[in-house]
Structures are given as C-alpha cells and as structure tokens.
Amino acid sequence: MADKVLVIGGGISGITAAVEAAEAGLETVIVEKNPYLGGRVSQLYKYFPKLCPPYCGLEINFRRIKQNPKISYFTLAEVESISGSEGDFTAQVRVNPRYVNEKCTNCGECAAACPAQRADDYNYGMKSTTAIYLPHDLAFPMRYVLDKSACGSGCQACADACAYGAIDLNMEPKTMEIKASSIVMATGWNPYDASRIENLGFGVIPNVITNVMMERLAAPNGPTKGRILRPSDGKEVKKIAFAQCAGSRDENNLPYCSAICCMASLKQATYLRDADAESTAEIFYIDLRAPGKYEDFLRRLQEDENVALTKGKVAKIEEDAATGDPVVTVEDVLGGGKIRKQFDLVVLAAGMEPAAKGVKMPMAVSFEGNGFVDGDGLAAGISVCGVARRPDDVSTSVQDATSAALACLQTSARALETAGGN
C-alpha cells in the first residue's frame, strides 16, 4: 500500500492540495497536462480585491514544492486510467514528450533559430510563438517546450542551435504507474466559448474580446506588453464597456452564475482607469454580485466618476463600419427602453466551464446539472476541489483544496488503522 496522494491538475487548487498534504507528511504527486504549473491563475494580470500580481502567491507555492522532497510533479501529463479503491489506487499516467530536457538554460537560441510559428494559447491566441517556446516568462518549470505539430517536416533547427544538448527530437511518450492511497481531482475550468453567444459578436467583431483576453491585454508580459490596445487597429482604448453575464444565467449557454465575473470586470475597469486618467468604463449588468469582503471593492469603483454601472442586459453588439467601434444595444432595466452606445472596446464577461465536462475521465465521475463535479458522487478516497467542483474565486478554491488535503490525511489515517488492526 502506498501512502501517496495523486493530484490531477496543477492549478492553484491542485498545488494547494499537494503542498498542504505534503507538509502534513504525505507524499504527493501532481499530474498536470500543460507544460507548466499554475493553471489559469498564472494568466491573470492582477488579483481582486488587493490587485496584487497572482505570481506572488504562485511563487511562494513553487518554492514550497521545490523545497519539499515529498512533492513530485509531472507536466505534459495525463492520467489515463485508475483502478483499485481507497487506500490502494493504481493510476496509469501518460507523460507526453517535451523534447527539451533538464539541460535547458533558457538561453532562447532554439527559439531564435526556429522558423515555424504556432498560436500562443497562453495569450488566448492574441499572438503567436515559435514552435519551440517558453510557455511564459515566469513558467514553472522554467524550461522550453516544443510543439512538434507546428514543425516543418525534417526541421531540426532548434536542436542544431542548442549548445547544451538540451533538445531531443526523438523523445517518446512514456507511460508509468503511480500507486496512491487517495486522489484529488483539481481539473479547474475553461473559459466559455463566447462565439457560441450569437448576439454579442465575439469572433466576428475584432474589438469585442473576452474577460480572459483582457487579463492578457493588460499584463506587462502579454501580447501588447500591458498597453490596452484594441485588436483591430492597435488604437489606445479610452472608452471601454463590459457586458456582464455574457452567456451566463442563460439556458441556451451557461445556466449558472460563474460567481467571479462581476468582480473580474470591476477589477478590469481599474486596469484601464489606472493606466489612463481620462479613460471611461461602463459596466452593463443584470445584478452586481460582490459579496462579503468584496463590497468595499465595488464601493471604490462606485466612487470613480469615470466608471458607470448601468443595470441593463446587453441585447446585441454591432460594428460601426467606419470606425470599427463596437456599438452596444442594452435593455435599460431602470429607465425603460433601449440604450445604444459606441465604445472603443467591449469585454464580454464570459463564465467558467468545468474542464472535466464532456471529457473522458480516468475514473467514474458524476456531474451536477451544471456540469461541475458532484463531490458526493465520487468513490471513497477521491475528492474534488476548486473550480472543478464549483465556480469560485481563488481564496475559496484554496480553502476547498485544503479540505481536500484533510480528506487525504483521513484516508491515510484509516489505512494505517486498518493495517495496525490486521
């Protein structure tokens, strides 16, 4: 029997569960499908409500991982199957090739020599990278990775350019077996595909973007180096609108509230307001949800006379052909009638969808009606935490992950008791 915790997903929830369980004495292993740990949080520019960079918190956790021999992790990895039961699970894990080994010094010579390009998923396709790339400039692990699907046939320019023998174009996928006493599912979320919301113009009107794209647009390591420029012509954004509940609380899209979108838009309004004193922001909402400790943040925005909070559902967005400006039509809830207004950029506050939804999972998982994992429907010894379980902010996800670590300790205690009793 292995007294080990297998954590599926290396976002803030999975990392927290692993670190907390390891610091309480259990061995933990994180299996993450991306080439880096940190999940969606690593793509945020700032955290509400303190407006600090998420990387501060992530780096503390990365240090805890590096310093703790009880924690191991695999990136580019996925669990293919799980058998057994509480106290005695066996997982088959596939680790995909990175084509870059630990000799990599991040000198960047490989990327400089690479002739091929790929869409940069870290920046939600708003820029491209070379086929060999560093996922982002604070990536953990800090190592290049090759997207072989983007390479030209027979090309080995990166390997030829590497002075350290760090590139191995013949790396193969590996499958390994991990024994674990308990499992934590922390697979998180994906942004809702806003092109499915027919009336809001995403994917058709270039100056309509989503809230996750806005995080990258404002980030100094993003596609515009932190300048909020609109996609169609690179014009500096002065007048921004946010369309709340874009696809959310809507039976045709996501029937639920994603809990964080109001706070995310309030935060993103500060990105523009802090960058440009003349700028204006208008948030069109159905209900503004800033519960508990977040109310002070809402007040701060209410006090800014360049921020308008307008109760109204955005009914449609069109493009002004002459300027490329998005034109928003809103059902005015308080005043009655319709509002029509033109902006430089519109941000759709689209919701979070569970990453596990519609994906073949390695074990039996039951889902709630909204697609999030039903924790009560999991087998003994398996727990779920963070946004895999329900849409939430980081601090709640971290608390949830700490409870998952506690559940692992309880499994371990039960297993010890059984072993002692035998």
Ligand SMILES: Cc1cc2nc3c(=O)[nH]c(=O)nc-3n(C[C@H](O)[C@H](O)[C@H](O)COP(=O)(O)OP(=O)(O)OC[C@H]3O[C@@H](n4cnc5c(N)ncnc54)[C@H](O)[C@@H]3O)c2cc1C
């Ligand atoms: C626009 C926007 C702004 C936000 N801003 C804030 C903010 O300022 N403050 C705040 O508190 N919250 C904010 N949030 C919410 C925050 O992003 C989430 O609370 C947080 O990402 C939850 O972390 P998680 O680890 O549960 O999920 P994720 O961050 O999604 O991490 C899950 C990880 O699991 C991996 N994974 C998925 N499936 C598998 C698999 N099958 N095998 C292996 N690995 C897998 C993923 O690659 C990922 O690394 C924001 C959300 C949005 C949409």
